[in-house]
Every structure is written in C-alpha cells, then in structure tokens.
Amino acid sequence: MINKQSASNLIILLSPRSKTPWRSGFNRLKGQKAGRSRHTIRILQTDLHCSNMPVYKLRYFNNPRRGRAELARLILHQAGVEFEDIRFPHSEWPAIKPSTPFGQVPVLEVDGQVLAQSNTIARYLARKYGLAGKNDWEQALADMYADNINDLLNAAVPPFMEKDPVKQKEMYEKFMAETIANHVVLIEKQLKKNNTGYLVGNDLTWADLAYYAYFSDFLEVKFGSAFLKDAPLLKALIDRVKALPNIKKWTEFRNSKYPEEN
C-alpha cells in the first residue's frame, strides 16, 4: 500500500530535475530493486491513482479552542486517516479568507479541492470512513444530532463574543441553566430510547463524536461536569468515546501539544 510518505517519494521519483533520489525513492516505495523504464513509472502512477488515499488539509484558526474544526479532526483520527492539521493565526486570516468558498473556516482541502461548512466536511468524512450510519434512516438520525450540535454551537456564540465580563458571565450562566440544561434532559431521553449506548443504531457514528466534542471537549473543559450530574447516559456516552483508543491517543497528544486549549 502506498502511504503519504511513499507518495511524496514518487513525486521526487517522477520529477525531471531529480536524478539521485530516483533509485532510492523507488526502493523505498516498492521495497525492491529500482529500474528506470517508462513502464515502471506507469505502474507506479497506476498504483498511486488506485491507492485511493486522498491528501487532506484541514485549515482553521489556531484560536479559539478546537472550535468548528474539531469534529473533522476526531473523525479522521478515529478512522486512522492521515491529514495535515493546519492552524493559522488571526493575523493571516485576511490573506486566507478570499481563498475560502464562503469567507469562513474550517475548510477541508481534498486533493486540492476545497470544501467548506463544518458539518458538510464532517458528514463527507463520516460517509467515507463508515461513521455515518448503516442505512438512510440512521444517516438521517446522525444528521439530526449533528444539526442539534450546530444549533448549540451557535447558541454559545453571543456569550463568547460579549466583551463586558459581568454581562458575559450572566449570559453564560443563562446559557448553561436554560439551553444546555434543557438539551441534556432531551438527549438523555433519546439515549434511553435507543438503549445501545450510542445515539444512533448500535454503533459509533459521527453524531456520538459531535456530542463528545461539544459536551466534553468544550463544555466540560470550560464549565466543569456539574451539568452532567443528572445525565448518566450522556456521561456514559462521553466516557465511551473518550476511551476509544484512537480518540484517547489524539486527545492526549493534542492536550500536550496545545495546552492553551484546555
């Protein structure tokens, strides 16, 4: 199988200006003796084309927190897919903004093509890597939950943007006591109804990752876990996602690399 490293070797290999890396690149790529015929190059091009491993570049601000890009990151990490996690400072935004489809991030570049809208990006990746639900109905349910999380993200924007700290505190308290408390009651009922430990069907979907990202990675970090005290099923879901080996590996790495996000 050709991975990202061997793909870049191939680019070196095919470059008309590179003579020396040709042989070593080929050896690393195929693990066999290099040959210089056109035929070999054609085989390699076919291998690369058929390897079906897109080059992903995810672009988002380096602040605040994980924001609207984290769900895509979680899906890619859970799926074990390589991607470039590009986080840029706000000072670079004016130069980047015009290159995005709607003047917003996150954007995902897939082999050079650009996709915007965080839920569209997440849904695309979830479908590709088997996390979207097993049939049309499950996929619709996963969409429903992901849309709910989008509403909850939007509801957190006004307190987040508020500049007056006293007013901001009041707004956050109201947001937690009303918006979040109400939603927690409703989601607890849904989890009880599904009764599998997951939001949709009997397997992990991107809906579970979206709830984990919002309720644990965002709310719990910011406000503590008091809001989960009467929500044993949501808490169990969060703990289940948190314990997934790939998610655990990613969050441990992320928390050491980006400690300012915690």
Ligand SMILES: N[C@@H](CCC(=O)N[C@@H](CS)C(=O)NCC(=O)O)C(=O)O
């Ligand atoms: N509905 C969009 C909203 C994207 C959005 O609001 N992005 C913000 C960052 S979280 C942004 O790009 N702000 C900069 C700007 O609008 O100039 C999505 O979910 O991707």
